[in-house]
Amino acid sequence: MALLLARIDDRLIHGQVVHGWGRALRPTWIGIVSDALRADPARAELYLFAAPEGTAAVALSVEEALSDTTRRTLETERALVLFPGVEEPLRLKRGGFPLEEVNVGGLHHAAGKEALLPYVYLDDQDRDQLRALAALGVRLVAQDLPTNPSHLLMPLLEGAA
Numbered sequence: 001m002a003l004l005l006a007r008i009d010d011r012l013i014h015g016q017v018v019h020g021w022g023r024a025l026r027p028t029w030i031g032i033v034s035d036a037l038r039a040d041p042a043r044a045e046l047y048l049f050a051a052p053e054g055t056a057a058v059a060l061s062v063e064e065a066l067s068d069t070t071r072r073t074l075e076t077e078r079a080l081v082l083f084p085g086v087e088e089p090l091r092l093k094r095g096g097f098p099l100e101e102v103n104v105g106g107l108h109h110a111a112g113k114e115a116l117l118p119y120v121y122l123d124d125q126d127r128d129q130l131r132a133l134a135a136l137g138v139r140l141v142a143q144d145l146p147t148n149p150s151h152l153l154m155p156l157l158e159g160a161a
Contacts, residue, residue, distance in 0.1 A: 003074050006081045006089060006099055009106035012037075013050040013057065013082065016106070016145055021080065022052045024146040029077035030057040033065045033088045062088055066095045086129040093136045101139040104130070104153055116156055119144045127157055 004025045009017065012032055030051055037044045037059045044059035051057035056077075064070060065081070073079065083089050085107070093099045106119050113121035120142050122130070130153065134140055140153035 002077060003079050003081060005103055006083070006101065007103040007105045008083045008086060008089065010084050010108055011106055012084060013047045017080075017082065018050060018052050020145040020147070022055070025078065025080065027052075027055055027078045027080040029073060030055055030080045030082065031065065031070065031073075032057070032059045032082045032084075033062060033092065034059065034084050035061045035088075037084070038064070062091045062095065065092055066097055086126050086133070089138070090129050090133045090136075093133060093138055099138055101141060102133065103150075104140060104142045105144050116153075117142055117151065120153075122157075130154075130157060 004027055005021060007017070007021070011017075012034075013030065032044070032047060037047070038061040041059075048057040048059065060070065083102075089099060089102050104120055107113070107121050107126065108119070109115070109121045110123075112123045113126070114123070115121050130140060134154050141150045142153045142156065143150035
């Protein structure tokens with residue numbers, strides 16, 4: 001599988017993804033996995049329009065991401081998969097998707113969320129879902145840009161920074 005990066009980032013395709021991660025990884029395909037975005041084609045198109053030139057980008061439901069078609073794409077393309085939140089990668093992993101590592105790169109401030117890092121704000125549900133993802137064998141790393149240090153997320157979640 002040529003999955004270069006699986007990233008949770010509530011802003012999806014934006015400057016950090018396109019210029020930071022995109023330049024470093026040179027993806028040929030970006031999949032945004034979000035049932036809500038897939039159900040709203042006009043909104044999805046706004047994000048997909050921001051994909052780097054020469055990079056195919058699609059919005060997928062979780063079910064579509066689990067399909068054989070998507071798996072074949074991941075085997076043949078330099079792929080980046082983006083999630084707007086923690087629920088989507090957890091559902092993918094539970095569905096049998098071979099997700100080994102998730103980059104938590106941008107969950108921003110919202111009501112009821114507390115800062116874990118300057119770019120990672122979590123509520124109790126996020127924490128529980130991240131713990132569940134880790135319990136399924138997924139390595140969780142927090143990193144906003146490829147040029148910045150990465151942090152193992154589980155020690156931070158458990159208060160052993």
